[in-house]
Amino acid sequence: MFSEKDKLQIQNRGSNIEIVNQQIEKFKKGFPFLHVEEAASVGKGIIQLDQEKLQKNIKRYEAKVISGIKPLKFVPASGAASRMFKALFEALEECETSKTPEEVLKENKAVKQFVDEIEKFAFYQELKNKISENSEEESCKNQVGYLLSEKGLNYGSLPKGLLKFHKYKNIDRTPFEEHLAEGAKYAKDSAGKVRLHFTVSPEHQESFENLLQKIKEPYENELSVTFEISFSQQKPSTDTIAVDLENEPFREADGSLLFRPGGHGALIENLNDLDADIIFIKNIDNVVPDKLKKSTIDYKKALAGVLLKYQEKIFLYQKELNEKHPVALDHAFLAEAANFLENQLNTKPAESQYYTEKEQLYHYLKEKYNRPLRVCGMVKNEGEPGGGPFWAKNPDETVSLQVVESSQIDPNSMQQQTIISHATHFNPVDLVCGVKNYKGEKYNLLEYTDPATGFISKKSKDGKNLKAQELPGLWNGAMSNWNTLFAEVPIETFNPVKTVNDLLREQHQ
Incomplete structure (x- = not known):
């Protein structure tokens, strides 16, 4: 199927024949649909923060920052703005x-x-x-x-990040600048350093860097912080091969293979390259002017506080499970850890996994506790498009909380479609991530994805039909095997700009 010239092209992209053949096989077989058990709701998978809990979690996060944890803000910013101007x-x-x-x-x-x-x-x-x-x-x-x-x-x-979104008295701000101003309020460490990382497209990185050079010092002076801003690009090795309608490699006019970006799920590799104790994730276009930032800042800190609360308990269990032999652990400890995993970390074992043998239970718990942790903000469903929070069945038959996109659900299953229609909340892409274990060692995030959650779509190139393949999405399949918590956040923290006229909404004026 592949010539020596093809193999060289694949190699030069940082990929290999085996990966490309696996992608072609997925085109032939398709991706399995995800099975959802029910929609997550407040009290059943979604944590609700009253004012007392909100303030308590804010203080917990602020105290941890003072004690030395290093936060970072991760912003996917490579999306083109062309779709904003379709009309x-x-x-x-x-x-x-x-x-x-x-x-x-x-x-x-x-x-x-x-x-x-x-x-x-x-x-x-x-x-x-x-x-x-x-x-x-x-x-x-x-x-x-x-x-x-x-x-x-x-x-x-x-790209959206470089468009002027908001008017101020003496300046106009782009989303890039708004993320700096916002990050200064919750992603600052004890030394006053604010670390932000933007994923950008190759053709626009220089423009982002030029803007940063122009604004960095004025913003640092105004906000009394020091910015450490870094950029990365989606890696060519994460692009996926395109095929024709017969599932044969699609070729350009010159005979070369066509590769396409693998979607935002490819950014798990960019995220994996970063080192931080707490990582906030938020889309480039979800920003508001300063006068409306307080709610966003409060809930970002509170989500981080929730993560730190659960992480503290997880680390205790990790330490025992990783440093002691099963013989040294009593049944009471294992039962306690199993209860916390099921009722607090929302991972329910399959019936076959209610282990009676001590060693079986130990290995099950050790695997489930040694995973990254994320807290995902969820907004009440008011008709906005996007994925949502559900209880879903995993490949190992466990049931856990997952962010699920509609494309992952069988459109011909009335039962599954009914469950989707009953969702009370949706995903605004408002995540806080803990990517280190109890020793402060980073997880390899690539080990916690579910490759079976990709997506195939129909496209065209030069008038010819083709099929394209997206990798598991960043906040669904790419984080499928993380420990996951959902927490309700208010609708005022979600103000995306999908069309240019969205900038006329009150929240952006």
């Missing part, structure tokens, strides 16, 4: 081919809102100046054209 791209094409601007405005409500309220956008003044520089009138067509194209602001080709 504007379509309007521009219609203006250039078949319709007048007046007709487009009459027929397209999203474009009309954009034009009618354009002065509210943080990028408006810069856009206006760019049009004026070229001595053109500020018409609807020019506004859209100069916003998206290279002759103007080039927003149609930039």
Whole structure:
């Protein structure tokens, strides 16, 4: 199937023939659907924090920071902003081919809102100046054209992280800057250092670095912190091969193999390269202006406090299970550890795993306790798209809490679809992770993924149909074998920008 030239191409990408053959086999066999038992809910898998618990967990986290733990904030920021402007791209094409601007405005409500309220956008003044520089009138067509194209602001080709989102008295802020300002409030260590890591696309890293060079010192002075900012790119070795509809390798016009990015699940490798005691994860577009940041900051600290509370108990069990021989552990300790695992860490054994033999129980507990820990914020379901919190069956027949995407569920199973429809919460991508064991040693996160949770989609290239494969998602399959806790967070902590007009919402003004 593969020529020597193919093998060299694969090798140069940091991959190997065995991995590529495994990917092709998955195209042929498909991925199994995940079996969900029921939706997680408050009191049944989702922790609810009243004001007393909220403040207690905030104080727990702050005390741990003072005592020396090192936090870090991880932000996936490689996504292009082009999808934000879908309606504007379509309007521009219609203006250039078949319709007048007046007709487009009459027929397209999203474009009309954009034009009618354009002065509210943080990028408006810069856009206006760019049009004026070229001595053109500020018409609807020019506004859209100069916003998206290279002759103007080039927003149609930039990543979300570099767009101007919010207006302040003397400055306009990008999401990149908002994450710095936000991180300074909860990801600061005892020495005042704030560590943030952004995953970016290769073609945009220089632009991020240039912006950082320009703003770093002013933000450090304003916020009384020191920033340590790092960047990484999705590794070519995590790209997946594309195939045609017959599951044969898809080839470019020059005969070379086509590889495609493996989705955000590939970022587990980037996350695995980082060293920190606590890692916060949040998407690039989920930011708000300073006046609305308090709730986000409080709940980030509180989620970290919840993690530290459970981690303290986990470390005690880890130490006993790792440093003592099964003979030295009494039944009472093992029963206590089994109870905590099932009722606090939400991992229920299969019936066959209610071990009566001491050594069997010991090995089961040792495996389940020696895993990374994450606390995932969950928002009440108000119709937003995205995955949600469920009790799901794992490959080893245990049942545990999992973040589940709709694509993982059998669309032909009425029973499974009914369970999905009863979800009370959804996943806003608001995670706090503990990636070290009781000795302070880092886990190899690549050992805790579930390779069977990938996804196949139909795409096209140069007019030809193909099939693409995504790796297990970062917060579902890539973290499938972590110990997982869910905690409810308020809707005001979730303010993503999926279309440009979302910036007109009150939360972004």
